[in-house]
Amino acid sequence: MNVIDTKYIEVEDTDGPTTSLVKIKYTEITGEKDGPKLFVIAGIHGDELTGVEVIRQLIKYFSKKDITGKLTLVPVANPIAFAARQRCTIQDNKDLNRYFPGNPKGTITEKIAYEITEKIIKPNDYGIDLHTGPKGRMLLPHTRIVSDESNKIKALSKLFGTLISMTREPLENTLAISAKAVKTHTIAVELGEGERLDNYFIKAGFFGVLNIAKYLGILDGRAYVLKDQYILNERNNIVSKCTGLFYPRIAIGDVVHKGQQIAEIYDPQKDMIENITAEKSGIVLALQTDAVAVMGTTIISTLTLANCGLNSVSLIQKKCVIYHTKNPRDLLLNIWE
Ligand SMILES: [Zn+2]
Incomplete structure (x- = not known):
């Protein structure tokens, strides 16, 4: 015991x-x-x-x-x-x-x-x-x-x-x-x-x-090992250019393409919508959860996917990423070898 x-x-x-x-x-x-x-x-x-x-x-x-x-x-x-x-x-x-x-x-x-x-x-x-x-x-x-x-x-x-x-x-x-x-x-x-x-x-x-x-070996049972863990270092911060209501169109873990719409911000002072697009292809690392985006602050951060396996695998198939972030019940399945 x-x-x-x-x-x-x-x-x-x-x-x-x-x-x-x-x-x-x-x-x-x-x-x-x-x-x-x-x-x-x-x-x-x-x-x-x-x-x-x-x-x-x-x-x-x-x-x-x-x-x-x-x-x-x-x-x-x-x-x-x-x-x-x-x-x-x-x-x-x-x-x-x-x-x-x-x-x-x-x-x-x-x-x-x-x-x-x-x-x-x-x-x-x-x-x-x-x-x-x-x-x-x-x-x-x-x-x-x-x-x-x-x-x-x-x-x-x-x-x-x-x-x-x-x-x-x-x-x-x-x-x-x-x-x-x-x-x-x-x-x-x-x-x-x-x-x-x-x-x-x-x-x-x-x-x-x-x-x-x-x-x-502290606990009995089989440990799983990820086939690949993607080690990324280039963070791309997307900054709001106005102050308004924040409507993200992506979730954390999504793979986004350069130019893809990722959020909208409604500026009530000007009654205008600012479209936010991804400046680079990448995976969404961080997402603001507050409903108001403030001008000059980071609302979304992505990690650039240049030259890594995730680029070719996930941008085409979105396989691992979807299992990991969109379907938590599958957290223990599918992505393990
Ligand atoms: Zn901490």
Whole structure:
């Protein structure tokens, strides 16, 4: 039988007028047999909720399954930001995901980063850091890796099961990059939109963690491996040229062609409609969900599909993309080998 422990990281908050204690709850599930150690963390940004629910479901699921090794599940890494429904910590206005590995003598955010590094990241072999887009901006499920990523992290990314992985500049002080320094192989994942719970993104996250746990041998069962994961890096932001009601004509995950109409914006001041067309062929990575488009702000982002397999496969057949985004019930089927 597994041993299940509920634990708390306690961090003294001395930034306010009085000293208080911030408690970060986490659950450790330890199997009878020794094996790999995996942590899953959410709520690094307080307004990102998909991962919080994914971890709630994981605790329930793993409580009834025998595992090998150890799982550490942290639903809300920054309880101050979570309670304030904000990305950053309110006391020092710092973004926790820019302060790893932290500082025990720093501000409250830096102290939280330090404690998470010591108690969660360092004792584990592997990690998954769950994120979402901000409120009002929905992101296609995708992993984020750096361009010269290690093979182990590339494998974790593929096992998580998103068709797309986006490469980014290595920001040294993010959790995932900082974890490399202590040899804890960690991926960052984006799932949906801030301040919302949507079952599709929750399922994608839950499945991704389970699949990695199976592959590592923590959980019994067959892990699936994507035939191809498309690693894309050229983001094309489409900016509104007027302020008005926003009518998207595409969904996240759609493959769009250059020149295709992708949205309309109705400007009530001029009683005019602005047609938005795709400037480049690509896959829709992000979509504004607020009904008002504001002049000068990004409403849709695509990832350019030049010179990658997805171009030839999906622009012609739209095969993988449709299964992945339009028919969530097929998330576990069809695209797996
Ligand atoms: Zn985030």
